[in-house]
Amino acid sequence: MNAQPQRRKERIDRGIKARAETIYALSSLEELAYLLGPRLLFIVGFLALPLILAPWPYWHRVALSVCVLGLVSVSFDFLANQVGLVSLGGAFFFGVGGYTAALLNTAWGLPPVLAIGLATVVGAGICAVLIAPCLPLRGIYFAIVTLMYPLLMTRIIEAADILGGTEGFRGITGFSSVWTEAYGLILGLLVGVFGLRRYLAEDAGLVIRAVKENDQSVRASGISVAGVRFKALYLAGLLGCFAGAYYVHMYRSVGISAFALDLSILPIAATVIGGGGTLVGPVIGSLILVPLSEVLRDFGSLRIVVYSLVLAGFVVFRSEGILVFATRKYQQFERWVEV
Amino acid sequence: MSGTGPILELRNVSMHFGGIRAVENVSFQVEPGEVVGIIGPNGSGKTTLINCITGFLKPTRGKVLFHGRDITGMPAHKVAQLGITRTFQIMRPYHSLPAYKNLVVPLCSPRARRTGGWRGGGRHGDRDTVALDILEELGFERDSRVPYQAAGTLPTGYLKRLELGRCLALNPEVLICDEVFSGLSASEIASLVPLIRRINEQGLTILMIEHRLRELFQVARRVVALSYGEKITEGPPEEVTAHPKVREAYLGSEEEGC
Numbered sequence: 001m002n003a004q005p006q007r008r009k010e011r012i013d014r015g016i017k018a019r020a021e022t023i024y025a026l027s028s029l030e031e032l033a034y035l036l037g038p039r040l041l042f043i044v045g046f047l048a049l050p051l052i053l054a055p056w057p058y059w060h061r062v063a064l065s066v067c068v069l070g071l072v073s074v075s076f077d078f079l080a081n082q083v084g085l086v087s088l089g090g091a092f093f094f095g096v097g098g099y100t101a102a103l104l105n106t107a108w109g110l111p112p113v114l115a116i117g118l119a120t121v122v123g124a125g126i127c128a129v130l131i132a133p134c135l136p137l138r139g140i141y142f143a144i145v146t147l148m149y150p151l152l153m154t155r156i157i158e159a160a161d162i163l164g165g166t167e168g169f170r171g172i173t174g175f176s177s178v179w180t181e182a183y184g185l186i187l188g189l190l191v192g193v194f195g196l197r198r199y200l201a202e203d204a205g206l207v208i209r210a211v212k213e214n215d216q217s218v219r220a221s222g223i224s225v226a227g228v229r230f231k232a233l234y235l236a237g238l239l240g241c242f243a244g245a246y247y248v249h250m251y252r253s254v255g256i257s258a259f260a261l262d263l264s265i266l267p268i269a270a271t272v273i274g275g276g277g278t279l280v281g282p283v284i285g286s287l288i289l290v291p292l293s294e295v296l297r298d299f300g301s302l303r304i305v306v307y308s309l310v311l312a313g314f315v316v317f318r319s320e321g322i323l324v325f326a327t328r329k330y331q332q333f334e335r336w337v338e339v
Numbered sequence: 340m341s342g343t344g345p346i347l348e349l350r351n352v353s354m355h356f357g358g359i360r361a362v363e364n365v366s367f368q369v370e371p372g373e374v375v376g377i378i379g380p381n382g383s384g385k386t387t388l389i390n391c392i393t394g395f396l397k398p399t400r401g402k403v404l405f406h407g408r409d410i411t412g413m414p415a416h417k418v419a420q421l422g423i424t425r426t427f428q429i430m431r432p433y434h435s436l437p438a439y440k441n442l443v444v445p446l447c448s449p450r451a452r453r454t455g456g457w458r459g460g461g462r463h464g465d466r467d468t469v470a471l472d473i474l475e476e477l478g479f480e481r482d483s484r485v486p487y488q489a490a491g492t493l494p495t496g497y498l499k500r501l502e503l504g505r506c507l508a509l510n511p512e513v514l515i516c517d518e519v520f521s522g523l524s525a526s527e528i529a530s531l532v533p534l535i536r537r538i539n540e541q542g543l544t545i546l547m548i549e550h551r552l553r554e555l556f557q558v559a560r561r562v563v564a565l566s567y568g569e570k571i572t573e574g575p576p577e578e579v580t581a582h583p584k585v586r587e588a589y590l591g592s593e594e595e596g597c
Contacts, residue, residue: 206447214433218444219395219416222449
């Protein structure tokens with residue numbers, strides 16, 4: 001028999017959660033601070049980032065890349081973990097948004113703000129309509145088909161020599177200053193992440209979560225599952241297209257690399273590291289992955305090895321992701337009790 | 340729609356899966372306000388028939404009429420929109436959502452928004468309150484933790500009630516119950532019977548698939564018997580159970596359940 005006393009970890013929720021997951025009972029300012037602290041840290045942190053990095057233009061740029069990848073990753077996380085659609089079409093959203101903005105800017109002469117805004121709204125519509133026929137597919141099949149979309153786009157653009165062909169578009173209007181560039185993007189990211197979280201907490205978001213849990217019950221409740229999925233696809237498209245459109249105006253050019261597979265794959269890594277289903281997690285994942293990838297540039301081809309090791313480490317040792325882990329530590333007391 | 344005429348009518352409905360005839364040429368009518376039972380041994384096509392009525396399957400042949408209107412092959416969510424809802428034999432809750440949020444989902448549907456949900460309660464209160472009201476009516480103690488618990492942690496008895504609640508939230512005209520009594524203890528069933536009777540008294544037409552005949556006959560005044568996908572007979576419970584073909588197909592030599 002086992003002589004050692006059996007121990008297990010007991011976890012106790014902190015007392016401010018009342019009854020359901022979303023209902024809190026706050027009785028003091030400390031508790032309010034406890035609840036809002038992490039959110040404020042995240043928001044203030046991102047708003048301060050351009051100021052802190054101002055002396056290093058290179059890292060300033062990297063920070064903006066973090067935001068761009070963050071947006072695409074949030075879009076992936078939302079579809080995969082909230083809607084139940086594992087989409088590898090991140091690059092498709094990005095590319096459609098980018099090309100739409102480029103066209104609006106070069107052909108119609110729209111200023112960046114309008115071009116980005118319109119490309120976000122219209123581009124997401126285009127993406128949702130084009131991907132809609134695949135919505136009846138599930139799991140891995142949906143993933144495979146959505147992976148084909150960006151690949152197909154690059155081939156079509158190359159072969160038909162449309163949309164600037166392999167050259168793409170150049171001479172797209174940039175931003176008036178570094179600050180508008182940085183803060184426009186960061187604001188877009190914050191609005192996207194917290195807007196989506198807000199939406200999911202509303203009744204409309206509840207229906208989305210219900211579709212993921214049990215689509216048959218949703219159908220029996222008189223709600224069109226295809227309709228809900230389409231709406232979710234559009235929302236995810238908004239984030240991806242905004243990222244693409246913004247990126248195009250930052251770099252003042254667009255080419256078929258806007259449909260590069262990286263943008264479909266990296267969001268998965270960012271979501272795994274940051275914590276799936278949290279929407280904030282993928283941004284934190286991007287915050288780790290993008291600078292890491294920059295630091296590793298010096299290692300040449302060894303870069304991908306180190307990169308893979310980090311990713312594998314996360315999958316093996318912290319598969320829940322940083323944010324889920326941190327949230328648990330933050331919200332619960334833990335202690336060892338004898339069984 | 341006039342008050343006369345059947346609320347639900349099946350005309351020669353057949354459902355074939357390849358060579359398998361799950362439902363063959365079934366016809367019957369349901370009058371408004373009735374409680375009709377559907378009985379038959381395992382595999383006799385009861386659930387398939389429900390799926391044909393509620394749009395989860397498109398019948399191979401035949402017609403389903405609701406208030407005289409052809410609804411054959413209509414998508415499931417549209418059928419639910421018209422006011423025909425069903426429970427699932429294997430309960431299908433939203434596991435991670437709190438029990439009451441399970442009812443907020445149907446309350447978000449266009450039908451519930453139009454009619455105000457169960458008995459129009461949603462015209463005044465917010466959806467959470469209406470959901471809790473419905474659950475309370477179904478026996479979820481309002482002041483306990485139960486309605487706020489994640490649905491996945493609830494015991495079977497509560498899940499069956501949750502299935503009913505999801506249907507009632509839509510404020511339906513026809514409620515189809517797919518074996519609500521199965522898997523429940525005698526005392527749990529005893530508490531469900533008056534509940535179903537009460538729901539019926541509030542004007543709902545109810546169609547019940549059931550194996551527990553004794554309990555079914557406490558609520559259903561008319562019974563349709565199926566065997567191998569075909570309708571054998573229909574009529575009052577005593578007549579149906581006395582029917583020789585029903586005895587042969589369903590009850591066998593046992594007298595249990597009569």
